[in-house]
Amino acid sequence: MTVNSAARHLRVAIIGGGPGGLATAIALTKIPHVSVTIYEQAAVLREVGAGISIGTNSWNVLQLLGVADTLTSGHPTWAIINMNARSGEEIDRREKVRDETQRAPVRTQRTKLQSALLAHVEPGLIQLSKKLERMLDKGREGVELHFEDGTTVTADLVVGADGIRSVVRDTAWPGYELSFTGTTIWRTLIPWDDVKELDPRFGTTGWWHGTSSYVYFSPVGEGLWEIASRSWQDPALQSADKKSWGVPVENAFVESHFKDFLPQIQEALSRVPQGHWREFAAFAGPELAQLTAWDSKVVLVGDASHALSGAFGSGAGFAMEDGWILAQALAYWKNDISKALPLFDTIRLPYYSRMYAHLAAEANKRAAKLKALANPTYDELVRNRIITDGGEDMSWIYKNDIGAVWKDWVDTQ
Template sequence: MVGRTLIDVAIIGGGPGGLGTAIALSQLPFVRITLYEKNPEPREAGAGISLSANAWKVLDLLGASEEVKGGSKSNTHQRNAFTGDVLGVVKSPENAQADSRGAIRARRTRLQSALLSRVPEGTIQYGKKLIHLENLPTRGVRLVFHDQTEAVADLVVGADGIQSIVRRTLLPDHHLSFTGTIAWRVIVAKACLAHIPDITTSTSWWWGESGHVYFSDVDDEDEKNPYFEITVRGYREPEILGRTVVWGVPATNDRVASRVEKYDRRIKDAVSIVPEGAWREFAMFAGPRLDRIIGWDNKVALIGDSSHPLSGAFGSGATFAMEDGWILARALDYSQSLGLSIRDALEIFNNIRSPYYARMYEHLDELEEKMRKSRQESKDFDDFLRAKIKYLIYGDKDFIYKNDIQKVWEDYIVSAEGQPR
């Protein structure tokens, strides 16, 4: 064991990734952390969030799993959005077998609260919108905030999401583009929907030609007044002019209702119940894969959506970001124990996580090709939907939902030190 060098770390962004990174790094006595969040108070946009075996593993490691509860996804129906016909039922998702707690859908705010409770007091500074980063020729990175305050850190962690200013500064030639998809999300009291047949009895996907509707519990069965999520998606939406990434802005009931007017009556009835002003709109943007998720002579690391701008392609973005933060902490601890530098630690982090994201991009490319062929070969719409469900929902994604991040790290150590298991 060698002496440890004190490291000042600035984390940009207070979402699940930033909070998870702060928790993981706070366990290292040689790290001094400040998390900078642009909002004036804790805030989490969205409705529900899916958590599977990979999420439980990292939440256990962060000590935050006990406080996270939600609705079970063990009874999931796939339906034709026009007719309501059931095209498939999953009683127990495969990834649930990797953890007895199963796959759940939880309120995003509950995950946020669970993580916040584990972040050491005094770590977070609110109202700190980053506007400028400068790679200093000597030590670290200079940060400038909207309120004209400044800071210097040995290491900057970009946990600032799809719109990441850290990524844009690091890689000015990397650009996002609108995917054509917009999601409208809301959570409402489950009791308001209980009279509509087949809506609240299970998690369900209702598939249309140019969009889909998703229904799910976000509270467990013990909740006195449980809430329920409705998400409406449009796949071929017109470009949003005059703005870039639209995230969590209010949407009118008419705007959402227009996307489901040709769907089954039950969907229209459910959408019509939402109070005016409750819908939030999320326009999906994505960008090409990054060759490396570190930069500036290994003074900056990107995590979560800032490192793989896929805009929710796998519905597990918060988990990916928390996994990133945990691996980053392990890499720093390991490197310091060997007398190595931050540079070495970030190379380890990149070598573990960057190939993982490359695999996701490859998976999406393969899926797109399968969907293209299915569209050409399908006899009718239901036939195409069955193929879509087969590849999109039931396709092999164990490398994501069954990922054991602790084992990933243990395997790296075995490989690095050349020790047989």
């Protein structure tokens, strides 16, 4: 297929300055006749959280963006363990196949990824303290954006990169509803030297499971150690504030959820300095039939497009892939959004649909397995909830080569 039309000038507003928004900006600025502005609600651009995984899929898109060589820190995660947090039994261990032709999978600080991306964003593209309040569809004139500071701008294309609590999605898809999953996550980073003598296994990335909770430990490089602890309560009985994201929480409250875990785990939690924990309430939402709206003037990338609450642990990678594919589609169709955005849907929508289907199948299998257990013991309950791929090949996620995906589409035309 040959595209002959001349490229039109396109004004793009990206809502959100996280990895998805930054990656989208980097990719779009490589396209002629595209002007890009990132609108970020925070007064200071910084990541909220602790660690982040950079696997093969993320390295692939970082390479395409020209960012891979800028991200140099992190802890290699060749081995992943799943442990019984009360007995200390190792239930599952995965050793990743080492390929010297590829970069090592790492766990690193979220701020390191953001800094690497920021180094490749052209100066002047980011406007801070710009919290989106509402959007108006102005037809052929574009989309009018209204911010809480009273300012307005008009864009030809709005990219919703504003996360699982997306204002862009809530405006353009007004019937979409998030629900509290029942899971609350507490995250922090502390010096590895503060805990390394407690248990040698703490130096290996992994999960330590209870029956309805777990703690995740991992080095993240530069002498730091990550803790991500989770506890689940029946969402029919417990509620959470949708806006509760990265708020401080008392140490004693976090520690109270893990009193039946091994002494060394409890001791590690107790060594977190006061005021260092941040709480995140996990929300999720249903699958979308389209990732584009308003006659191809609005598109969602990253968590805004698939509200799965980090189910696959590679959300930044997915968001960066979205941004790169969006840029390729626009370049291919010479900035014609009426053709480029349906193409974006064609490539990315089945990918996220497959994720939803996988999670539903896994939930059904676990429920069936639990139902088959008569009066299950603590250890049986722990084994039943261990993070697993069910024996399925998950390379379609963790080894996804988004560049090859795009080439395959072009080759079919």
